Amino acid sequence: xxxxxxxxxxxxxxxxxxxxxxxxxxxxxxxxxxxxxxxxxxxxxxxxxxxxxxxxxxxxxxxxxxxxxxxxxxxxxxxxxxxxxxxxxxxxxxxxxxxxxxxxxxxxxxxxxxxxxxxxxxxxxxxxxxxxxxxxxxxxxxxxxxxxxxxxxxxxxxxxxxxxxxxxxxxxxxxxxxxxxxxxxxxxxxxxxxxxxxxxxxxxxxxxxxxxxxxxxxxxxxxxxxxxxxxxxxxxxxxxxxxxxxxxxxxxxxxxxxxxxxxxxxxxxxxxxxxxxxxxxxxxxxxxxxxxxxxxxxxxxxxxxxxxxxxxxxxxxxxxxxxxxxxxxxxxxxxxxxxxxxxxxxxxxxxxxxxxxxxxxxxxxxxxxxxxxxxxxxxx
Amino acid sequence: xxxxxxxxxxxxxxxxxxxxxxxxxxxxxxxxxxxxxxxxxxxxxxxxxxxxxxxxxxxxxxxxxxxxxxxxxxxxxxxxxxxxxxxxxxxxxxxxxxxxxxxxxxxxxxxxxxxxxxxxxxxxxxxxxxxxxxxxxxxxxxxxxxxxxxxxxxxxxxxxxxxxxxxxxxxxxxxxxxxxxxxxxxxxxxxxxxxxxxxxxxxxxxxxxxxxxxxxxxxxxxxxxxxxxxxxxxxxxxxxxxxxxxxxxxxxxxxxxxxxxxxxxxxxxxxxxxxxxxxxxxxxxxxxxxxxxxxxxxxxxxxxxxxxxxxxxxxxxxxxxxxxxxxxxxxxxxxxxxxxxxxxxxxxxxxxxxxxxxxxxxxxxxxxxxxxxxxxxxxxxxxx
Numbered sequence: 169x170x171x172x173x174x175x176x177x178x179x180x181x182x183x184x185x186x187x188x189x190x191x192x193x194x195x196x197x198x199x200x201x202x203x204x205x206x207x208x209x210x211x212x213x214x215x216x217x218x219x220x221x222x223x224x225x226x227x228x229x230x231x232x233x234x235x236x237x238x239x240x241x242x243x244x245x246x247x248x249x250x251x252x253x254x255x256x257x258x259x260x261x262x263x264x265x266x267x268x269x270x271x272x273x274x275x276x277x278x279x280x281x282x283x284x285x286x287x288x289x290x291x292x293x294x295x296x297x298x299x300x301x302x303x304x305x306x307x308x309x310x311x312x313x314x315x316x317x318x319x320x321x322x323x324x325x326x327x328x329x330x331x332x333x334x335x336x337x338x339x340x341x342x343x344x345x346x347x348x349x350x351x352x353x354x355x356x357x358x359x360x361x362x363x364x365x366x367x368x369x370x371x372x373x374x375x376x377x378x379x380x381x382x383x384x385x386x387x388x389x390x391x392x393x394x395x396x397x398x399x400x401x402x403x404x405x406x407x408x409x410x411x412x413x414x415x416x417x418x419x420x421x422x423x424x425x426x427x428x429x430x431x432x433x434x435x436x437x438x439x440x441x442x443x444x445x446x447x448x449x450x451x452x453x454x455x456x457x458x459x460x461x462x463x464x465x466x467x468x469x470x471x472x473x474x475x476x477x478x479x480x481x482x483x484x485x486x487x488x489x490x491x492x493x494x495x496x497x498x499x500x501x502x503x504x505x506x507x508x509x510x511x512x513x514x515x516x517x518x519x520x521x522x523x524x525x526x527x528x529x530x531x532x533x534x535x536x537x538x539x540x541x542x543x544x545x546x547x548x
Numbered sequence: 549x550x551x552x553x554x555x556x557x558x559x560x561x562x563x564x565x566x567x568x569x570x571x572x573x574x575x576x577x578x579x580x581x582x583x584x585x586x587x588x589x590x591x592x593x594x595x596x597x598x599x600x601x602x603x604x605x606x607x608x609x610x611x612x613x614x615x616x617x618x619x620x621x622x623x624x625x626x627x628x629x630x631x632x633x634x635x636x637x638x639x640x641x642x643x644x645x646x647x648x649x650x651x652x653x654x655x656x657x658x659x660x661x662x663x664x665x666x667x668x669x670x671x672x673x674x675x676x677x678x679x680x681x682x683x684x685x686x687x688x689x690x691x692x693x694x695x696x697x698x699x700x701x702x703x704x705x706x707x708x709x710x711x712x713x714x715x716x717x718x719x720x721x722x723x724x725x726x727x728x729x730x731x732x733x734x735x736x737x738x739x740x741x742x743x744x745x746x747x748x749x750x751x752x753x754x755x756x757x758x759x760x761x762x763x764x765x766x767x768x769x770x771x772x773x774x775x776x777x778x779x780x781x782x783x784x785x786x787x788x789x790x791x792x793x794x795x796x797x798x799x800x801x802x803x804x805x806x807x808x809x810x811x812x813x814x815x816x817x818x819x820x821x822x823x824x825x826x827x828x829x830x831x832x833x834x835x836x837x838x839x840x841x842x843x844x845x846x847x848x849x850x851x852x853x854x855x856x857x858x859x860x861x862x863x864x865x866x867x868x869x870x871x872x873x874x875x876x877x878x879x880x881x882x883x884x885x886x887x888x889x890x891x892x893x894x895x896x897x898x899x900x901x902x903x904x905x906x907x908x909x910x911x912x913x914x915x916x917x918x919x920x921x922x923x924x925x926x927x928x929x930x931x932x
Contacts, residue, residue: 313719340682481674513673
């Protein structure tokens with residue numbers, strides 16, 4: 169079946185699809201946008217780290233000890249806005265959203281620490297009405313207080329101070345990204361998310377457009393098989409996506425954010441092609457269920473948002489409810505994320521990602537077959 | 549402006565929308581479905597992180613230390629590792645997120661009163677939760693270390709471990725969580741999702757409705773009719789603003805009644821904000837649709853705009869005060885940020901009207917500005 173004529177037909181069809189995309193200026197603009205500016209913006213976001221949490225303090229003691237404790241709330245994690253006269257002002261500032269955390273150090277703080285009788289109480293009020301900041305600010309405050317207490321015990325002539333006290337020291341290492349650069353993650357993540365959106369949306373709307381405009385009738389009377397028509401659309405889209413991905417990886421992700429590529433870049437691009445093909449399968453299935461672009465838009469959103477939200481980068485897969493975890497296994501994106509971070513950041517050997525690649529290929533082939541079957545039933 | 553003509557366009561638009569049953573049902577079902585799904589999926593609580601231990605000491609002290617991790621609800625213990633090679637390969641392929649290495653002579657050093665090192669290794673490839681996970685691990689090591697010290701000190705001073713614990717922790721921090729006392733992330737996420745889901749869906753509804761006319765050619769009827777630009781735009785906007793606002797109220801109800809997120813602010817202010825926000829994002833979608841020719845491009849633009857603005861420029865995941873200047877500037881250009889501030893000020897916190905007023909006014913002004921721009925950019929002239 170696959171002869172020279174067949175391939176030539178496929179090529180003609182593919183170049184028609186390519187031309188259609190390249191000539192749509194606004195569309196090209198958005199495609200360029202997602203592979204460049206969009207990734208740059210994602211990379212320059214400060215991310216989920218605690219950053220400049222605004223701190224207000226009431227220091228009723230004004231001693232060396234209280235100053236030492238306050239001094240430990242430092243940038244970039246905290247931004248010390250200064251002191252207030254009493255707890256009431258602190259509460260008001262939290263209510264007005266002017267501060268995120270209020271630290272209340274009581275009178276006789278240092279004296280009570282020196283007495284070594286009862287523990288000294290320090291109060292922290294944290295605004296937890298906003299997403300991650302509140303919780304992070306609280307846990308950092310806890311760590312700072314513990315560190316302060318620890319040093320106080322060992323540095324003063326405290327009864328519990330002992331030069332030969334054993335302790336367990338943590339020599340923590342963060343592999344693959346020792347400085348925990350948020351941009352290493354967020355730039356790659358943004359690329360993967362946008363690849364998912366476009367690789368599903370573009371083939372779906374390209375397909376439904378033929379229906380909407382009636383050009384599908386022309387295709388049906390052409391000596392082309394439905395398989396050729398679909399394959400041509402996938403090849404054209406995959407080519408555009410691959411060129412964009414290569415550009416984004418080398419010019420933006422590596423060029424501007426210095427993300428190391430530790431594994432095989434060639435393998436990554438090959439699997440990106442496979443991923444694009446698998447997503448096109450989703451897009452075709454959607455196209456066969458919709459009659460116009462508006463429906464495509466809604467159906468794409470219906471599939472793409474769960475795929476993205478449940479991919480494991482917003483919430484780690486292991487923290488999700490069990491039912492969702494089983495659902496996630498089918499998602500090509502979930503496996504593509506493992507492959508991408510494995511090949512780009514972890515430098516994983518190809519044997520380690522084989523199972524994920526097999527999943528992407530399997531799910532992609534199944535969806536493609538489903539799309540083809542439904543297309544044939546509708547038109548041929 | 550002729551009200552009858554606006555009404556005629558709006559009625560035509562409404563019929564077109566309601567006759568497409570699939571589209572109409574999706575327009576109402578999709579937001580609710582997303583809310584239910586993401587309410588569960590987007591929790592930021594880190595639990596069941598896969599962890600393994602490489603115990604090179606195999607002593608009773610190292611086993612005591614390990615127990616701190618195997619008993620923790622934050623981690624799912626995946627068994628002991630044989631050697632460093634196994635640790636490496638399991639971190640490489642992503643089956644483990646944390647490995648704790650306990651070196652040999654661990655027990656010996658503790659018995660001699662010397663510092664004993666342990667080495668937690670984290671997978672830093674997915675940075676989104678690594679800091680939280682590291683925080684948990686450090687806290688557990690700290691607790692284990694305190695245990696060791698208390699036992700040591702109790703033996704030396706001849707007092708009870710309770711007394712030594714008190715001596716060693718002279719500072720007690722009392723943390724009070726305001727507005728979200730139990731730090732439930734769903735209480736934060738459910739209200740935020742009202743803003744996010746509207747931002748995702750409404751631009752699609754809006755931009756497709758204009759571009760469809762362009763692509764199918766029915767826009768020529770408009771070009772050649774006596775209707776004014778502003779009348780056409782208003783007629784197009786009205787039905788979709790209505791759908792968007794109804795969806796906004798539905799999402800609000802889901803957040804309060806289904807996810808039990810407390811609503812402590814002024815319901816009237818919030819209702820006005822929902823309608824103004826619906827009109828604002830419709831205006832935004834309309835503006836975007838004027839720049840594109842094909843529905844394919846319109847869809848891509850709407851999806852990208854919705855996702856990017858809702859996630860990066862709304863202040864939900866990174867508060868505006870903590871953003872860099874360029875990100876903060878872009879955030880001020882989109883309505884999501886203003887609406888999100890009203891969401892934050894009416895759900896968990898009960899902000900006063902004076903605090904919400906500037907954001908509410910901006911949201912009310914926003915659709916007017918969008919309408920003005922669209923009116924300027926929309927040309928009733930056949931291009932090329």
